[in-house]
Amino acid sequence: MIEALNNLIQPLYTMPLEGVALWVLAENALIFFASLVIGHVAVKIFKSHAITAPPPPITSIEIVLAISCVILNSLITGLGVILWRAGIVQLRPVDGIVGIFVDCVVLFFAMDFAMYVFHRVAHHPLLYPLIHDTHHRFDNPRPLTLFVLNPFETLGFGALWLVVISIYHSTFVGMIVYLTLNVAFGLIGHLGVEPFPRRWLELPLIRWISTSTFHAEHHQDRHHNYGFYTLLWDRLFGTLSPDYTAEFQNAAAPTQ
Numbered sequence: 164m165i166e167a168l169n170n171l172i173q174p175l176y177t178m179p180l181e182g183v184a185l186w187v188l189a190e191n192a193l194i195f196f197a198s199l200v201i202g203h204v205a206v207k208i209f210k211s212h213a214i215t216a217p218p219p220p221i222t223s224i225e226i227v228l229a230i231s232c233v234i235l236n237s238l239i240t241g242l243g244v245i246l247w248r249a250g251i252v253q254l255r256p257v258d259g260i261v262g263i264f265v266d267c268v269v270l271f272f273a274m275d276f277a278m279y280v281f282h283r284v285a286h287h288p289l290l291y292p293l294i295h296d297t298h299h300r301f302d303n304p305r306p307l308t309l310f311v312l313n314p315f316e317t318l319g320f321g322a323l324w325l326v327v328i329s330i331y332h333s334t335f336v337g338m339i340v341y342l343t344l345n346v347a348f349g350l351i352g353h354l355g356v357e358p359f360p361r362r363w364l365e366l367p368l369i370r371w372i373s374t375s376t377f378h379a380e381h382h383q384d385r386h387h388n389y390g391f392y393t394l395l396w397d398r399l400f401g402t403l404s405p406d407y408t409a410e411f412q413n414a415a416a417p418t419q
């Protein structure tokens with residue numbers, strides 16, 4: 164089963180590039196629509212756990228930016244396939260469940276750190292207006308906001324990913340699991356509602372994993388919470404919001 168999943172990518176090795184383009188576009192469009200549907204359902208279910216005021220009606224600029232993000236993510240995926248065919252990105256054959264777990268852990272923490280650094284750099288006054296201000300124009304997040312990025316920012320995150328997978332030779336299954344987690348964390352961060360229970364911050368290790376409140380706070384306070392999957396780097400570098408615990412408990416508390 165895992166072997167079959169790992170071999171799913173093989174046809175892309177020899178397929179004409181036009182075919183690869185269609186596949187990566189379809190895959191990214193599917194991720195986009197599935198995220199919006201799942202996000203919409205989550206917002207409805209947890210609507211009594213609002214973190215921020217409801218967002219204003221969707222504007223056409225958000226839709227244009229989100230579509231450009233999906234197209235650029237497809238381009239990054241396609242570049243990944245080309246780098247794999249050129250032998251620069253190498254995929255390890257499946258070598259057991261432990262190996263896949265190690266892949267997920269390595270990709271998760273490597274990308275968490277790289278994205279923390281990229282995000283902090285993007286907040287530098289010289290770069291902020293060029294690459295990151297666009298995302299912060301939508302500070303009452305909704306699921307769509309995950310995709311509402313300046314094209315340079317989308318390409319920046321994509322470039323980080325291509326560098327990491329060029330250095331670390333993961334299994335394809337490990338990549339799929341990591342990429343699924345990546346979308347899940349991105350979506351949770353832009354729900355605008357807190358799906359996790361109050362107990363979250365009392366659980367050992369789990370309390371280090373980011374929540375919806377964690378990223379929603381960054382949208383309200385640009386000087387804190389630059390991380391994505393964990394609180395690790397914000398704690399380490401002193402950028403965790405001092406209000407994080409209080410705001411999480413407030414949002415996670417039942418309000419009805």
Ligand SMILES: [Zn+2]
Pocket residue numbers: 298304308352353378382
């Ligand atoms: Zn955001």
Ligand SMILES: [Zn+2]
Pocket residue numbers: 282286295299381385
């Ligand atoms: Zn930011």
